[in-house]
Amino acid sequence: MTPELQEAGAAQxxxxxxxxQEASSGGRDAAFGRVLHGAQPxxxxxxxxxLDEITVSxxxxxxxxxLSLAINVGELRCIIGPNGAGxxxxxxVITGKTRPDHGTASFGSNIDLLRLRENDIAQIGIGRxxxxxxxxxxxxxxxxxxxxxxxxxxxRASIFSRLTGTQLDRIAEILQLIHLLPExxxxxxxxxxxxxxxxxxxxxxxxxxxxxxxxxxxxxMTDEETERxxxxxxxxEGQHSLVVVxxxxxxxxxxxxxxxxxxxxxxxxxxxxxxxxxxxxxEKVVEVYLGR
Amino acid sequence: MTALKLPPPKRGLLLGKAGWTGLMLAxxxxxxxxxxxxxxxxxxxxxxxxxxxxxxIGKIMCYAICALAMDLIWGYTGILSLGHGxxxxxxxxxxxxxxxxxxGHDGNYKSDLPDFMVFLDWKALPWAWAWSDSFIFQMICxxxxxxxxxxxxxxxxxxxxxxxxxxxxxxxxxxFAAMLLFFRNETGFGGNNGFTDFxxxxxxxxxxxxxRMVLFVLTGxxxxxFWVMARYLVNSxxxxxxxxxxxxxxxxxxxxxxxxxxxxxxxTLSAMMCGVAGxxxxxxxxxxxxxxxxxxSSIEIAVWAAVGGRATLIGPIVGAFFVNGAKSAFTQIFPxxxxxxxxxxxIAVTLFLPNGLVxxxxxxxxxASTSAKLKQSRAAEQGADPATEIAQEARA
Numbered sequence: 001m002t003p004e005l006q007e008a009g010a011a012q013x014x015x016x017x018x019x020x021q022e023a024s025s026g027g028r029d030a031a032f033g034r035v036l037h038g039a040q041p042x043x044x045x046x047x048x049x050x051l052d053e054i055t056v057s058x059x060x061x062x063x064x065x066x067l068s069l070a071i072n073v074g075e076l077r078c079i080i081g082p083n084g085a086g087x088x089x090x091x092x093v094i095t096g097k098t099r100p101d102h103g104t105a106s107f108g109s110n111i112d113l114l115r116l117r118e119n120d121i122a123q124i125g126i127g128r129x130x131x132x133x134x135x136x137x138x139x140x141x142x143x144x145x146x147x148x149x150x151x152x153x154x155x156r157a158s159i160f161s162r163l164t165g166t167q168l169d170r171i172a173e174i175l176q177l178i179h180l181l182p183e184x185x186x187x188x189x190x191x192x193x194x195x196x197x198x199x200x201x202x203x204x205x206x207x208x209x210x211x212x213x214x215x216x217x218x219x220x221m222t223d224e225e226t227e228r229x230x231x232x233x234x235x236x237e238g239q240h241s242l243v244v245v246x247x248x249x250x251x252x253x254x255x256x257x258x259x260x261x262x263x264x265x266x267x268x269x270x271x272x273x274x275x276x277x278x279x280x281x282x283e284k285v286v287e288v289y290l291g292r
Numbered sequence: 293m294t295a296l297k298l299p300p301p302k303r304g305l306l307l308g309k310a311g312w313t314g315l316m317l318a319x320x321x322x323x324x325x326x327x328x329x330x331x332x333x334x335x336x337x338x339x340x341x342x343x344x345x346x347x348x349i350g351k352i353m354c355y356a357i358c359a360l361a362m363d364l365i366w367g368y369t370g371i372l373s374l375g376h377g378x379x380x381x382x383x384x385x386x387x388x389x390x391x392x393x394x395x396g397h398d399g400n401y402k403s404d405l406p407d408f409m410v411f412l413d414w415k416a417l418p419w420a421w422a423w424s425d426s427f428i429f430q431m432i433c434x435x436x437x438x439x440x441x442x443x444x445x446x447x448x449x450x451x452x453x454x455x456x457x458x459x460x461x462x463x464x465x466x467x468f469a470a471m472l473l474f475f476r477n478e479t480g481f482g483g484n485n486g487f488t489d490f491x492x493x494x495x496x497x498x499x500x501x502x503x504r505m506v507l508f509v510l511t512g513x514x515x516x517x518f519w520v521m522a523r524y525l526v527n528s529x530x531x532x533x534x535x536x537x538x539x540x541x542x543x544x545x546x547x548x549x550x551x552x553x554x555x556x557x558x559x560t561l562s563a564m565m566c567g568v569a570g571x572x573x574x575x576x577x578x579x580x581x582x583x584x585x586x587x588x589s590s591i592e593i594a595v596w597a598a599v600g601g602r603a604t605l606i607g608p609i610v611g612a613f614f615v616n617g618a619k620s621a622f623t624q625i626f627p628x629x630x631x632x633x634x635x636x637x638x639i640a641v642t643l644f645l646p647n648g649l650v651x652x653x654x655x656x657x658x659x660a661s662t663s664a665k666l667k668q669s670r671a672a673e674q675g676a677d678p679a680t681e682i683a684q685e686a687r688a
Binding site (some may be wrong): 147 | 525529530531532533535536538539540542543547548549550551553554557605614671
């Protein structure tokens with residue numbers, strides 16, 4: 001073997017080792033020693049959302065009382081609870097609309113949600129659907145989705161923005177998914193209530209969020225639409241984490257498929273957690289919520 | 293994946309065919325027709341455009357720029373400003389300062405200083421007048437002063453999330469406060485008399501017909517230019533974000549847009565447009581005083597936009613022409629009834645034309661086209677049915 005060949009071999013080995021090191025340092029499995037880019041959330045611990053001892057009070061009334069909750073990456077979690085249990089307030093805290101008096105809320109293991117504003121929280125990957133469907137009534141369905149499309153959100157970029165072919169395809173894909181393709185050019189204000197709900201869900205999907213918060217997503221939908229919504233959410237599970245607040249027990253049953261965890265909120269804190277059957281047979285739960 | 297047929301987005305074109313034709317016509321009227329009719333056609337002729345008409349239309353075009361600016365912030369973004377008169381006046385004052393310095397020694401007191409300063413027994417120019425003899429500097433001020441004021445005011449108002457009627461009231465208070473400030477002689481802008489008696493601009497006598505015509509053409513070009521710019525903006529994604537803010541601001545926020553930046557951008561731009569309008573207005577009208585900052589003149593801008601039709605861009609321009617045209621006609625024919633007429637007009641528009649004059653035209657056109665379609669389809673049903681049946685039978 002000539003020295004040149006040996007040298008070349010050593011160089012190749014070093015390069016390969018360097019490549020390997022680079023690849024593993026950006027991998028998903030290692031939880032330490034990785035470089036995170038900017039404000040990217042770190043999901044290596046398997047937790048997407050972590051709320052700890054959150055307390056919110058309005059004029060002495062505790063809307064949330066030391067609420068602690070953890071949502072795993074890719075998990076679909078249903079949250080139920082009677083009116084005034086704090087479900088919407090919880091979403092307000094997560095999305096930056098309400099500042100809690102105590103407690104911490106983090107996205108992944110590294111991002112402190114309590115330091116960010118609503119639009120920043122949306123940009124790092126938390127999408128929220130409101131209880132009342134909120135779409136841009138005067139714009140067309142297409143334009144509604146276009147605005148939600150993941151893109152540069154700054155003023156100057158929006159003045160000169162042009163849709164690329166890939167982006168058009170993405171919009172078409174979502175239109176297909178939410179069954180609004182034939183209505184693409186219709187004014188959103190003219191859609192039915194259920195269609196508006198779907199449009200809003202579509203707008204969330206356009207943002208490609210890592211965590212979706214859905215506040216009563218099937219309110220006002222027909223049975224068939226409800227079923228399709230359940231199918232859609234189940235297909236999103238795994239790629240996204242979903243938190244669904246819902247009153248419709250049948251819908252919750254469809255989503256949890258008998259084994260997924262359901263959280264019951266009552267008076268601003270977690271009353272019970274477990275499968276739907278478990279919580280429905282839980283005496284405390286029956287007393288405050290299902291008892292009739 | 294199956295081929296998804298997406299209807300192509302309607303936008304992308306700045307103007308349709310009708311839009312381009314209208315734009316070209318407007319350009320020809322302003323740059324060729326008006327000067328010809330005013331300067332070349334002899335005074336006795338029916339086609340002669342009088343100096344009075346040139347001054348009037350020139351003035352209304354300045355108002356139309358304000359109405360257009362108002363449409364961007366109110367019609368498209370849903371923020372009603374009742375302080376745009378202030379930005380207009382500030383632009384006007386910046387121009388007025390330059391025009392005052394252009395008077396030179398030709399004032400009543402034959403002094404270096406403008407007459408009102410001599411009258412107040414001031415010995416030197418106040419600090420704000422330091423570069424007022426520079427045309428370029430004052431032209432920068434025309435956009436910079438309203439722009440900076442709007443930026444600072446808007447930043448604090450929008451950051452505090454002041455919305456709706458509360459925002460409108462604050463803008464009204466702002467213009468009122470500015471009016472009181474400008475009424476004072478100590479402020480250094482001529483007190484309640486303001487600036488007037490201008491002699492020349494860039495060394496050219498200001499009152500001669502050709503100068504007036506140049507100002508007229510310039511105003512027309514600025515109006516058309518602003519309209520094209522506004523049209524581009526509202527058709528861009530930026531414009532759609534503005535409309536989204538108007539319809540559902542929380543949704544915009546939770547989609548990741550910062551409404552503050554968007555509102556601030558359009559609010560400042562709108563204020564700067566008003567400043568330019570004011571600067572074009574002052575040399576044509578020959579006077580600027582704090583009356584322009586009164587509450588009523590700001591409200592009037594909103595009225596023009598509402599009468600013409602909000603969120604249409606062309607509507608507010610039509611509205612400015614319609615209301616001011618009616619005003620000048622009525623104040624000549626029945627001077628004492630003008631205000632009653634104005635009041636009746638507003639009530640009528642609010643009650644019967646929620647989309648303004650332009651909305652009315654669109655409504656009528658739509659009605660005509662649907663009735664035509666109905667007729668057509670009825671005729672087709674009656675006429676074509678047997679034929680298609682025969683064809684189908686033949687095919688079978």
